[in-house]
Amino acid sequence: MSINITSTPMRLTIALSGEIDHHNAAALRLEADDAIQSSLASNIRIDFGDVTFMDSSGIGFVLGRYRIAESCGANVEVINLSGRLYTMMKLAGLEKLVTLKTK
Amino acid sequence: MKPVNTIKLELESRSVNESFARATVAAFAAQLDPNVEEISDIKTAVSEAVTNCIVHAYPDCVGKIYIYAAIYENGKFKVKIKDKGKGIEDVEKAMEPLYTTLGGERAGLGFAVMESFCDKIKVKSKPGKGTTVTLEKIFSGRSATDDRS
Incomplete structure (x- = not known):
């Protein structure tokens, strides 16, 4: 699991890789x-x-990043989702809060 | 029906064990020749159940998590995830999507995810005694009838 953050004046990109579970989400979050x-x-x-x-x-x-971004006046886009991850995020109703884009 | 093969695992409720638990159960399930999607289904469901034990059953201590998995002849796979933690007062409520007692970063979707990725889920719980979650999935691959002595 790793996180790579890059930014331009208009956009902050958070690229995740590996496995995301309860154990390693904490470090990603910080x-x-x-x-x-x-x-x-x-x-x-x-x-x-x-x-x-x-x-x-x-x-x-x-969800957590959406809440923080929203309080900072930014919108959130989730990109390169596999079909499976897209389905899970839709199950959670995330498409009402953030933009979801598949691979 | 008698299973053709079984495993038993006992692990401590440390979050670092989440990946070990799902990977081990998935490796055992591989005997049923599942496809990539089916393996991901099992991994995800087991990850949810084990995470529940860690964050809900034993919130302030390290307890034991017991995992029992069984393969049946017709391609049926069963996993039982058991704890002796604090139990669930209202199982029906706990299983409602988006319901969570923790808030914050927990989405309240653990049971919803288990339900959507398995064919059957059974939850037995007693406050103060613990919880047992039983997941069942039928794999579409070859059935486990061949010789595996």
Whole structure:
């Protein structure tokens, strides 16, 4: 599991890779929140392209980042979702809060 | 019906064991020749059940999690995840999507995910005694009738 954060003035990109579960979501969260809170970008993009496994902790991760981004006035886009992850996020109703894009 | 093969695992409720638990159960289920989707289904469901034991059953201590998995002749796979933790007061309520007693980063979707990725789920719980979640899934691959002595 790893996280790679890159930013431009308009966009902060958080690229996740590996397995996301309850155990490793905690570390991802700290790093992502630091970046979101110190960024002035209006668009937060979370890239799931290299995520090999995710349980509902991944949904919690997106929800939590959405709440923080929203309080900073930014919108959230979740990209490169596999069919499976897209289905899980839809099951959680995330498409009402963030933009979901499949691979 | 008697299973053709079984395993038993006992692990401590440390979050670092979540990946070990799902990977081990998935490796055992591989004997049923599942496809990639089916393996992901089992991994995800087991991950949810084990996470529940860690965050809900034993919130302030490290307890034991017992996993029992069985393979049946017709491609049926059964996993039991048991704890001796604090139990669930209202199982029906706990299984409602988005319901969570923890808030914060927990989405309240553990049971909803288990339900959507398995064919059958049974939850037995007694406050103060513990919880047993039984997951069942029928795999579409070859059935486990061949010789496996």
